[in-house]
Amino acid sequence: MPQRSLSNEELATKIDTSDEWIVARTGISNRHIAADGELTSDLAYNAAVDALASAGLAATELDLIVLATATPDETFPATATKVQARLGVAGIPAFDVQAVCSGFIYALAVADNFIKAGQARNVLVIGAETFSRILDWEDRTTCVLFGDGAGAVVLRAEDTIEGAGCEQRGIMSTHLHADGRHHDMLYVDGGPSSTGTAGFLRMRGREVFRHAVGNLTSVVIEALEANNMEPEAIDWLVPHQANQRIIDHTAKKLKLPAEKIVLTVGEHGNTSAASVPLALNEAVSDGRIKQGHVILMEAMGGGFTWGAVLARW
Numbered sequence: 001m002p003q004r005s006l007s008n009e010e011l012a013t014k015i016d017t018s019d020e021w022i023v024a025r026t027g028i029s030n031r032h033i034a035a036d037g038e039l040t041s042d043l044a045y046n047a048a049v050d051a052l053a054s055a056g057l058a059a060t061e062l063d064l065i066v067l068a069t070a071t072p073d074e075t076f077p078a079t080a081t082k083v084q085a086r087l088g089v090a091g092i093p094a095f096d097v098q099a100v101c102s103g104f105i106y107a108l109a110v111a112d113n114f115i116k117a118g119q120a121r122n123v124l125v126i127g128a129e130t131f132s133r134i135l136d137w138e139d140r141t142t143c144v145l146f147g148d149g150a151g152a153v154v155l156r157a158e159d160t161i162e163g164a165g166c167e168q169r170g171i172m173s174t175h176l177h178a179d180g181r182h183h184d185m186l187y188v189d190g191g192p193s194s195t196g197t198a199g200f201l202r203m204r205g206r207e208v209f210r211h212a213v214g215n216l217t218s219v220v221i222e223a224l225e226a227n228n229m230e231p232e233a234i235d236w237l238v239p240h241q242a243n244q245r246i247i248d249h250t251a252k253k254l255k256l257p258a259e260k261i262v263l264t265v266g267e268h269g270n271t272s273a274a275s276v277p278l279a280l281n282e283a284v285s286d287g288r289i290k291q292g293h294v295i296l297m298e299a300m301g302g303g304f305t306w307g308a309v310l311a312r313w
């Protein structure tokens with residue numbers, strides 16, 4: 001996370017909002033904002049270094065870098081190539097995936113398929129965003145919702161897996177969807193080919209909310225059915241941290257108890273593609289997620305895009 005944090009109270013000194021309104025509607029109390037000159041690639045690089053250390057892998061052992069972002073440093077090249085250069089691993093493929101808030105789920109699916117196709121063994125997957133740069137800070141209906149951050153994981157092919165009960169450790173299945181008909185509900189009103197500017201995020205919140213609950217519920221069911229599992233088999237739901245009410249509604253539809261849900265939105269706000277890996281990092285770091293646990297990650301974002309990944313840690 002960037003160091004600078006921005007509380008609801010501080011926001012309320014700048015725009016017509018209140019801590020009570022934001023907490024009641026979203027569960028968000030705080031978010032982090034990148035400093036001037038601090039770029040998506042800086043956040044991504046820091047997360048990458050941490051993930052490699054945690055995996056006990058040298059950057060030189062990587063075969064591929066996939067970075068999910070909707071807020072790249074520049075229109076091109078891919079932010080993944082900047083991270084690659086800083087890691088000192090020239091030569092391996094590195095590219096960005098653009099699926100907004102579902103970006104990390106999409107990137108995990110891409111990485112998993114590279115591994116399953118035998119084209120990579122060690123893949124760095126990053127979700128990194130500086131949404132503060134595409135927010136209209138005078139639009140209280142959107143600017144209170146988002147924050148900056150980055151998270152990363154290392155996926156590694158293993159031929160045999162040690163440990164009882166962990167035969168299927170790793171990603172069990174991935175499920176991706178998109179529906180471009182809903183572009184106008186959540187988009188950025190600029191871009192290199194349209195306005196020549198970066199633009200600002202625009203959203204029809206109520207409609208997004210409704211679609212999010214429906215799509216996330218159905219993709220979680222799809223992931224469970226693909227693996228012949230019941231919701232009780234999930235040890236941890238690691239949802240996209242957009243809004244606590246979306247998470248609560250989805251969990252209720254799936255009859256998942258609150259104790260099985262990793263919630264970080266209160267402290268981070270919606271960090272788009274960084275949100276799932278940030279939540280994952282928190283629950284792994286504090287010891288909640290343990291080896292062998294079944295975790296279900298899901299996300300939904302602009303496009304619309306949505307998806308889920310079922311994995312055994």
Ligand code: ACO
Nearest residue numbers: 017018021025101140141144205206208209212242243300
């Ligand atoms: N502070 C105070 N009042 C506000 C604020 C604010 N920050 N924002 C809006 N309001 C006011 C509105 O102006 C409106 O006032 P009015 O009744 O006088 O017209 C009132 O609050 C209600 O506005 P609604 O938009 O109807 O509020 P709603 O209950 O729908 O909550 C919210 C808005 C939180 C955006 C909700 O629709 C939502 O969570 N949608 C999901 C959006 C989301 O999470 N998107 C993230 C990207 S997509 C994803 O990641 C899944």
